Amino acid sequence: xxxxxxxxxxxxxxxxxxxxxxxxxxxxxxxxxxxxxxxxxxxxxxxxxxxxxxxxxxxxxxxxxxxxxxxxxxxxxxxxxxxxxxxxxxxxxxxxxxxxxxxxxxxxxxxxxxxxxxxxxxxxxxxxxxxxxxxxxxxxxxxxxxxxxxxxxxxxxxxxxxxxxxxxxxxxxxxxxxxxxxxxxxxxxxxxxxxxxxxxxxxxxxxxxxxxxxxxxxxxxxxxxxxxxxxxxxxxxxxxxxxxxxxxxxxxxxxxxxxxxxxxxxxxxxxxxxxxxxxxxxxxxxxxxxxxxxxxxxxx
Amino acid sequence: xxxxxxxxxxxxxxxxxxxxxxxxxxxxxxxxxxxxxxxxxxxxxxxxxxxxxxxxxxxxxxxxxxxxxxxxxxxxxxxxxxxxxxxxxxxxxxxxxxxxxxxxxxxxxxxxxxxxxxxxxxxxxxxxxxxxxxxxxxxxxxxxxxxxxxxxxxxxxxxxxxxxxxxxxxxxxxxxxxxxxxxxxxxxxxxxxxxxxxxxxxxxxxxxxxxxxxxxxxxxxxxxxxxxxxxxxxxxxxxxxxxxxxxxxxxxxxxxxxxxxxxxx
Numbered sequence: 001x002x003x004x005x006x007x008x009x010x011x012x013x014x015x016x017x018x019x020x021x022x023x024x025x026x027x028x029x030x031x032x033x034x035x036x037x038x039x040x041x042x043x044x045x046x047x048x049x050x051x052x053x054x055x056x057x058x059x060x061x062x063x064x065x066x067x068x069x070x071x072x073x074x075x076x077x078x079x080x081x082x083x084x085x086x087x088x089x090x091x092x093x094x095x096x097x098x099x100x101x102x103x104x105x106x107x108x109x110x111x112x113x114x115x116x117x118x119x120x121x122x123x124x125x126x127x128x129x130x131x132x133x134x135x136x137x138x139x140x141x142x143x144x145x146x147x148x149x150x151x152x153x154x155x156x157x158x159x160x161x162x163x164x165x166x167x168x169x170x171x172x173x174x175x176x177x178x179x180x181x182x183x184x185x186x187x188x189x190x191x192x193x194x195x196x197x198x199x200x201x202x203x204x205x206x207x208x209x210x211x212x213x214x215x216x217x218x219x220x221x222x223x224x225x226x227x228x229x230x231x232x233x234x235x236x237x238x239x240x241x242x243x244x245x246x247x248x249x250x251x252x253x254x255x256x257x258x259x260x261x262x263x264x265x266x267x268x269x270x271x272x273x274x275x276x277x278x279x280x281x282x283x284x285x286x287x288x289x290x291x292x293x294x295x296x297x298x299x300x
Numbered sequence: 301x302x303x304x305x306x307x308x309x310x311x312x313x314x315x316x317x318x319x320x321x322x323x324x325x326x327x328x329x330x331x332x333x334x335x336x337x338x339x340x341x342x343x344x345x346x347x348x349x350x351x352x353x354x355x356x357x358x359x360x361x362x363x364x365x366x367x368x369x370x371x372x373x374x375x376x377x378x379x380x381x382x383x384x385x386x387x388x389x390x391x392x393x394x395x396x397x398x399x400x401x402x403x404x405x406x407x408x409x410x411x412x413x414x415x416x417x418x419x420x421x422x423x424x425x426x427x428x429x430x431x432x433x434x435x436x437x438x439x440x441x442x443x444x445x446x447x448x449x450x451x452x453x454x455x456x457x458x459x460x461x462x463x464x465x466x467x468x469x470x471x472x473x474x475x476x477x478x479x480x481x482x483x484x485x486x487x488x489x490x491x492x493x494x495x496x497x498x499x500x501x502x503x504x505x506x507x508x509x510x511x512x513x514x515x516x517x518x519x520x521x522x523x524x525x526x527x528x529x530x531x532x533x534x535x536x537x538x539x540x541x542x543x544x545x546x547x548x549x550x551x552x553x554x555x556x557x558x559x560x561x562x563x564x565x
Contacts, residue, residue: 021472028392031473035388036400039381039444047407047441050422054414057421107320110313118310127314129553134321136498136549138541140521144534145324147525148331155327184321213306234409242411245505249525258413265509270421277417284411 051281058275062268069270077275086260090279093257096172097240100179101233104187107180108232112188113221116195128192135185143249146178150250175251179240186235194228195221230296237287241280325542332535354536363520364540370432370516371500374439378496381440382447383489387481390455391463407442412505415441420509430512438510439500446499447492450556454488491555494548502545517541 024031061074080086115127134142149156149167156167168174198221206216244258257280265273291297335345354360382404389400407415419438423430462484466476504518511519521537524530 017474018472021474024473025467029394032388032392032394035384035392039385039388039404040400042377042381043403043441043444046437047418048403050418053422053425054418057425107317110310111317114310114314118307129550130318131321132549132553133546134325136495136502136545137325138502138518138521138538138545140502140504140518141328141538141541142324144521144525144538145328148327149324181320181324184317188317238409238411242413242415242505244413245508245522258411261413261417265417265420270424273417274421277414280411281414284409284414288409 054274054277054281057271058278060271062271077272080272081275081279085255086276089255089260090257092254093241093280094283096176096179096256097237099176100183100240101187101236103176103180104184104236105191105229105233107184108187108191109225112191113195115188115192117198128189131185131188131192135189139182140245142182143178143246146174146181147249150174150178171251172254175247175254178246178250179236179243182246183236183239186239187229187232190231190235191225191228194225194231198224227295230291230294234287234291234296238284241283328535328538328542331532332539334532334535350532350536354533354540357533359515360517360520360533360537363515363517364537366432366515367501367517370435370439371497373436374443374500375493375496377436377440378443378447379489379493382444382492382496383451383485385444386448386451386455386485390452391460404445404448408445416506416509419506423510430510431514434510434512435507435514435516438506439503442503442506443496443500446495447489450488450492450495451485454485454556458484487555491552494552494555498545498548498552502541 024034057069058077059073059075060069060071061076062068063070111127111131115124115131119127148154150170151157152169154167160167168177202220202224203216206220211219242258244256244262247254247256247259257276261273261276264276267273332350333346333348334350335347385400385404388394389397415438419434419441420430422428423434428434462480463476466480467473471479502518504516504522507516507519508522515523517537518541521534521541524534524537
């Protein structure tokens, strides 16, 4: 069936298609243009274009009376970024992103190491799926489940009350917990892949040279896992920076950079919100550049 | 390398981590069938009342269908653009090839609030309408990379020699694509598409900025957080949201792990 089909194809090929194919074979650059043209045009136009427009908007101003945007060049929005509130909110957000990233790394290491180097292939496969599932399970519902857990008559206080303890409730500690919960799989998976790539011979060599487990971990495994850790941290860091829903739901009293941008967007003061959005953008671009230098992109 | 104690510690830590990851999700599922319909722990009994209430709720149903429509449209765009870009990068060498990957990864690694702001200022500046199409475009920007990554990984695993053999046997590029290249990438495209669907179906941070009144399932859920009388329905909607993102992802992992053998067509 397959054979007769293809011979028929070869014999009765429309000559136009044949000529077109031959022409494309002679001009590989044309094939690249045809293949990449649509995706790059779409991307260049929509994504990069909108980043440019965001950038431009940051230099425009809002008429305080009418609320309309005046397309006159001004640096006022950038001067506004220097106000104490914005600086303290930015620092709080960065502190939170750092704390969440470090916590995720510490929690992720044992399970990632177990998956990569100890578990049998069958258990490993099951664990990869087990870590992957919560990553994709509804983001809002994960937040919601923590609202249930942290609430006054929620499960955490119910479990802690016999011990005479009380949960953290809604606030920065609770938010830190929820962020760790939300982004943990994003750290485990790249770390698992990175640890799996370490050749066993390196660990054996370390043991042969007399290093104990802890020394091997500190001097061999950890340095080799750095690119994977940074790859994971791109997610945990960026997702924390860009989130406004989790802070709203879990720590409504405290402002983070996402909420602040959203509230200025809602005023509406689009130019100011645009200038503020350039801050997490700049942070992530710097982060990505440093990460690339440290070899994290090969570990993504 | 670790001794028996070390291994025991690793197993214990792994189990503790899995419990940490699964307890909150299972609680929502438990609440979806909780008789009292409140959020007080522990649940008082089993009921299917909230499930049937949810099925009868017109707002919830409309939001669900909107989300499915948006996710399907964004996935379709992601399939076309992601596969094309992956083919170009996998089988050709050209100036700026590394940049293509970087540019495609950018939207998914950007903080959500930045992408949301960028798209909404763009729509406002160009006077394009917000709503269904705006959400589809927004989702497509970060869904493309999922198809792209899956197809690219597959194309790197299967060697180009089969395509060369096809050309040597006299097939032109289109025939080679249809009979050799495409059958090899098919499951990778499907896996990427399922991930793209799951991501779009669940997305809310960017969606919020460009929705312009259109209500997706996540936006419906977000709104219901504030409405006390819908609390019981949120659990059921959450159950639906979990299933509709987890099932496609589960199938996607099966697809990419089973068919990774080189030369399988």
